[in-house]
Amino acid sequence: MNRRKFISGVTLGGTYLATQPSITLGSNIGQTYHTKLREFSADIVVVGGGLGGCAAALAALRNGQRVILVEETDWLGGQLTQQGVPPDEHQWIETQGATKSYRTFRDKVRSFYVRNYPLTEEAKSRKYLNPGDGSVSRLCHEPCVALAVLAELLAPYLSNRKLTLLMEYRAIRADVEGEQVATIEVQHQKDGTKLALHGQYFIDATELGDLLPLTGTEYVKGTESKKETNELHAPEISDPENQQAFTMCLAMDYIEGEDHLIDKPKDYAFWRDFVPDMQPSWSGKLLDLSYSSPRTLQPTKLGFHPQGDETGKMLNLWNYRKIINKHNFLPGNYSGDISIMNWPQNDYFLGSLPDVSDETFKKHVDAAKQLSLSLFYWLQTAAPRPDGGEGWPGLRLRGDILGTTDGLAKYPYVRESRRIKALFTVLEEHVGAENRAFVSNEHQKADEFYDSVGIGYYHIDLHPSTQGNNYIDFGSLPFQIPLGALIPIRMKNLLAANKNIGTTHITNGCYRLHPVEWNIGEAAGLLATYTLSKKTTPHAVRANETLLNDFQQFLRKEGIETIWKNI
Known part of the structure; x- marks a missing residue:
């Protein structure tokens, strides 16, 4: 597949600079510049260019922040593009249960086919066109189309120099001062170039929670025990090495x-x-x-x-x-x-x-x-x-x-990541249909989170595990995304924006899909933006009722639904 060059720039001290290596996105926009600079600075550094990372970057950019977006591969889009997974979505996706920007993204995918592909008149006339008619989703489409739409969404911010896009870079170390991340060092996957990235906020949107061990942020992985979480489907013994396929x-x-x-x-x-x-x-x-x-x-x-x-x-x-x-x-x-x-x-x-x-x-x-x-x-x-x-x-x-020569995806489809030890951890009793029946008279509804920053739905779907568990698959309820799950207990300027939020092994099974990851990332980008504008912290926003209400109002104005309606 022909990879075309994509412009990249950064505003640093009022000066326009450009990244050293070629930046590739798969879209014919701009050209490539070169420089010997090794340090870059922005308001927000987003590491991981999957759906959560792109949503976080776009949310911050449209609100005037300077953003560095770092991606390990040469394709943005994570599970939807480089991992080759058509979107797993719920049955209400066309009308609710996703953010406005995610729905805009989906609309642009359909529009791309209508404008550029030789569709039949019947297909072209469909309001909810599904190019592949795959049964897994109401919108099964090619990864390259998602890539093109993401390129279109990011293009204005590359042009106005608010966005620095670093492709094929991977985080390798961090400088931490107390409970603040000061610098993330990244290295180019091919030529070995190292760059130091400075920001006021760092958002971990990587597929595996890569910033957590680098920054000393406390995290868990694998399965928790029933004693730890009291979850109905939890095992008796925890095992950090027991992870989904x-x-x-x-x-x-x-x-x-x-x-x-x-x-x-x-x-x-x-x-x-x-x-x-x-x-x-x-x-x-x-x-x-x-x-x-x-x-x-x-x-x-x-x-x-x-x-x-x-x-x-x-x-x-x-x-x-x-x-x-x-x-x-x-x-x-x-x-x-x-x-x-x-x-x-x-x-x-x-x-x-x-x-x-x-x-x-x-x-x-x-x-x-x-x-x-x-x-x-x-x-x-x-x-x-x-x-x-x-x-x-x-x-x-x-x-x-x-975008490969061997027929396989560029990157593994990862179902389970490291997970932050968060201010709040979503348990099965909060969202699992069967478990809810044991703990609440409102067992037909998921628990309501006072600090909701979004909504989503998927059944709890755990694939066979590395330690020999067969499928664990059972019903959940339309749920909310709690702000506390995005915020580490200790670190002050690091936020989670992918599968690395405060869930358990079990509840990860319904929080890991495309529209939920996008919502999580968008909420993280808006949280960083809000705290910078108010000169406060994520911990303070969650703890202060006035700040929290104001932040949630900000989210709703940005098109994020915080409660389910009429389902």
Whole structure:
């Protein structure tokens, strides 16, 4: 995929400066400048360019703040782009349960297709166009379109020099003075260039909570025990190494009558014969169209047909995360549909990613890639067909869809991060439907948080874990996002803006999806903005009723819903 240059600038002491390395975003805007500067300063430094990081940066920028946005890969957008995951959203998403800016983002995605793609008249006329018609979401679309929309949203702030965009940089160390972060040092992933970033606020929007250990911010990871949280589904013994599977997603299409067979993956024999060691037990081999149903854990058959045909009562995996439905476009434009492989069969749970060496991180990511490629090869050669045959050799890897040469996503789809020890931690009793019935007469409603900074919904969905837990999947209730979950107990100028907020292993399962992450990031960006304007602190805003009410009014004016209505 052709990566185009994107301008980057910073305001430092009233002087316009530019970053040293080439900044790539996938949009043809501006040009690249070079400089030998090694220090940069802004009001707010956002580390992590996923949905939470982009939302935090945009919220601060539109309110006049100077922002540095740092991203580890060469694509912004996190789970929606570099990780290849179409948005997981709730059933009310078109009318409520997301911020105004997130809904604007979605509208721009649809508009991009209408303006630029050869849609049929019928598809073009749909108010709620779903380009892929994938069943996982009301808006399944290509990662590159999300990338283009994010580029459009950020472009004015690059132009007016309020935003410095540092792509392919990773945080490697921090200077901390007491309970304040003073500097974050980042390093370019390819040329090794190091930069010191100074700010009044630092927002951790990384996929794994990378700033927490670097800054000495207290955090937890893995599973808490029932004794610690009193959660209905918590285990008796805590285990910080027990974390949800991550996934290396894969893009593919299907060309009937053609042969696109890949070389046999080097670890294919291992994954072909692999039987997960789970409690309760898995349904059989991992590479199979049977799996353990998340809710019941009973062996359940899935279907697979890459021409989108019905497979009886079984879910057709091809349709689940389909991002292009060729029938939405004029004849002759697409040879076949395009779909994303992010299924139970390519969840990787033989190791976790937080707090491991770079070598171990790479080892697990490479193994996860082998799993996804092995599943793809199995589909090409051995998957049962409705006609009694085996394999679909017309399946074709589409690395161009994900901006890679191997067909796999740029970065792992991470479901679980380090989590701050926060002023408030969301427990299962606050949002879990079954647990609520034990603690409240209002068991049909989630707990109401006086410090709500947003709302969201998703069922509590925990994928198989690194220590052998099978799916843990059960109902939750439409919930609020408490301000206290974004604020560390001790650190004064560090905020969480991704899956690293104050949840437990269990409640992470419903706070980790696309619109909730965006809302969390937007609230963090607005909190930093508000405290700078009022010359106060996040802790003081939450503790002072007058400040909190004023801040929540500010959020609502910015288009953030803080309560659910009429559901």
